[in-house]
Amino acid sequence: MDWRNWSGLQRAHPATVYTPAEETGITAAVREARARGLALRVVGSGHSFTPLCVTDGAQLSLRNHAGIVAVDGPKATVRAGTTIRTLGPLLRAHGLNLANQGDIDAQAIAGAVGTGTHGTGRGLGCLSSQVTAFRLVTACGDVIEADAAREPELFQAARVSFGTLGVFSTLTLDCRPAYSLREESVVRPLDRILKEFPTLAEAHDHAEFFWFPMADSVVFKTLDRTDAAPGLGRYLRPVKSMVLENGAIWAMGNLSRLAPGLTGPLSRLSAAVGGGGAHVDQAERIFPSPRLVRFNEMEYAVPAEQGLDCIAEIRDWFRKTGTRVYFPIEYRLVAKDDIWLSPFHGRDSATISVHRFAHEDFRPYFAAMEAIFANHKGRPHWGKLHNLTAADCARLYPEWDRYRDLRRRLDPTGLFLNEHLRGLFEG
Numbered sequence: 059m060d061w062r063n064w065s066g067l068q069r070a071h072p073a074t075v076y077t078p079a080e081e082t083g084i085t086a087a088v089r090e091a092r093a094r095g096l097a098l099r100v101v102g103s104g105h106s107f108t109p110l111c112v113t114d115g116a117q118l119s120l121r122n123h124a125g126i127v128a129v130d131g132p133k134a135t136v137r138a139g140t141t142i143r144t145l146g147p148l149l150r151a152h153g154l155n156l157a158n159q160g161d162i163d164a165q166a167i168a169g170a171v172g173t174g175t176h177g178t179g180r181g182l183g184c185l186s187s188q189v190t191a192f193r194l195v196t197a198c199g200d201v202i203e204a205d206a207a208r209e210p211e212l213f214q215a216a217r218v219s220f221g222t223l224g225v226f227s228t229l230t231l232d233c234r235p236a237y238s239l240r241e242e243s244v245v246r247p248l249d250r251i252l253k254e255f256p257t258l259a260e261a262h263d264h265a266e267f268f269w270f271p272m273a274d275s276v277v278f279k280t281l282d283r284t285d286a287a288p289g290l291g292r293y294l295r296p297v298k299s300m301v302l303e304n305g306a307i308w309a310m311g312n313l314s315r316l317a318p319g320l321t322g323p324l325s326r327l328s329a330a331v332g333g334g335g336a337h338v339d340q341a342e343r344i345f346p347s348p349r350l351v352r353f354n355e356m357e358y359a360v361p362a363e364q365g366l367d368c369i370a371e372i373r374d375w376f377r378k379t380g381t382r383v384y385f386p387i388e389y390r391l392v393a394k395d396d397i398w399l400s401p402f403h404g405r406d407s408a409t410i411s412v413h414r415f416a417h418e419d420f421r422p423y424f425a426a427m428e429a430i431f432a433n434h435k436g437r438p439h440w441g442k443l444h445n446l447t448a449a450d451c452a453r454l455y456p457e458w459d460r461y462r463d464l465r466r467r468l469d470p471t472g473l474f475l476n477e478h479l480r481g482l483f484e485g
């Protein structure tokens with residue numbers, strides 16, 4: 059069966075696809091793939107831009123292995139294939155919410171955790187940092203239960219391991235009592251945001267901005283916890299999001315492709331009308347927004363204190379080169395953690411995401427951005443496009459060699475590697 063990722067950039071023709079519904083089915087799939095000499099890649103919802111899930115061997119999808127296993131106070135143990143979208147109402151039925159979420163909720167929870175998926179927020183880490191325990195099926199087909207006390211090394215390594223140490227069967231997440239959020243988007247000049255963002259980010263639970271690089275203004279978006287009841291605006295929000303965000307981005311993006319000279323005016327127009335007013339709703343409904351226009355993306359995490367300098371450097375690059383890009387650049391904040399391969403390992407970070415429409419050649423733009431991110435010791439989002447080598451990773455991640463050694467011990471035959479990953483871990 060053919061497989062492609064969300065953006066269509068990555069394609070694969072796996073020899074076998076396993077879709078178990080129970081943990082015993084996961085262990086059986088791993089053992090069988092091994093016996094047949096097939097490499098095995100586990101896939102979530104296919105929303106990574108990098109070739110993490112590409113394989114011509116065995117592909118393992120846990121889409122049938124979903125739902126909540128147990129809830130104990132704020133801790134919810136969930137099956138690894140549960141999508142974040144399915145998880146929202148299930149958690150709410152237990153009076154819980156995730157502490158934070160990213161822009162979409164289509165990902166499988168294990169897929170999101172596996173790459174260090176994050177939202178934005180004062181003192182809030184990535185989803186992987188909310189994991190307190192897991193069950194992992196190893197390359198031998200055994201199951202290891204890990205948490206900070208029982209298997210401290212594996213616990214620190216596996217929470218961001220993109221399916222290279224084993225297959226999560228279940229994950230235990232540290233959740234929050236269910237809450238509502240007030241979302242507000244306003245348009246501000248970029249210069250003002252560059253000065254005020256640190257103060258603004260302190261004043262809100264979640265703050266981020268979308269900068270249209272050809273306009274001097276940004277859409278500044280905040281989310282704050284509230285006791286207010288959801289208003290009628292919650293019914294309008296999805297419609298507005300479809301029309302204003304997706305429809306407008308699609309139309310303007312295509313127009314700027316047909317008439318590149320219009321990219322500047324269209325960017326300015328998009329930024330000017332990008333303020334979306336205010337809405338209140340349950341957290342799991344406010345965090346995600348529909349993303350219907352297909353694109354490719356690169357994202358790097360830089361030390362938080364260098365984030366706005368990095369944006370200023372990108373602005374200088376646009377001014378100097380006259381490059382025309384319609385798609386907005388997203389800026390968010392993520393708290394540090396202790397996970398070995400997390401982009402946020404040991405440092406509070408600002409993430410900067412750059413995009414191009416799926417039909418555009420992203421390579422020259424992303425290469426130029428990657429050079430700027432390198433000036434700030436940027437670390438890539440593992441699910442988003444990057445060109446790092448094993449040597450680059452060893453420089454950027456203090457625990458890289460330790461991770462590689464643990465990986466080799468757990469998976470000596472390279473069952474969980476594909477070409478992309480062999481380049482990173484065996485290169």
Ligand SMILES: Cc1cc2nc3c(=O)[nH]c(=O)nc-3n(C[C@H](O)[C@H](O)[C@H](O)COP(=O)(O)OP(=O)(O)OC[C@H]3O[C@@H](n4cnc5c(N)ncnc54)[C@H](O)[C@@H]3O)c2cc1C
Nearest residue numbers: 102103104105106160161166169172175176220221226441
């Ligand atoms: C439109 C869009 C919006 C996005 N928004 C955000 C955002 O706001 N914030 C952000 O940080 N990222 C974002 N991303 C990136 C996305 O969250 C990550 O790439 C995420 O890993 C995708 O999850 P998935 O379920 O699709 O996993 P996949 O892409 O299918 O897999 C990701 C990795 O997880 C591994 N994996 C999957 N299941 C398991 C398992 N059971 N055990 C072990 N490993 C497993 C896979 O092997 C793979 O290495 C976005 C992507 C898209 C396309």
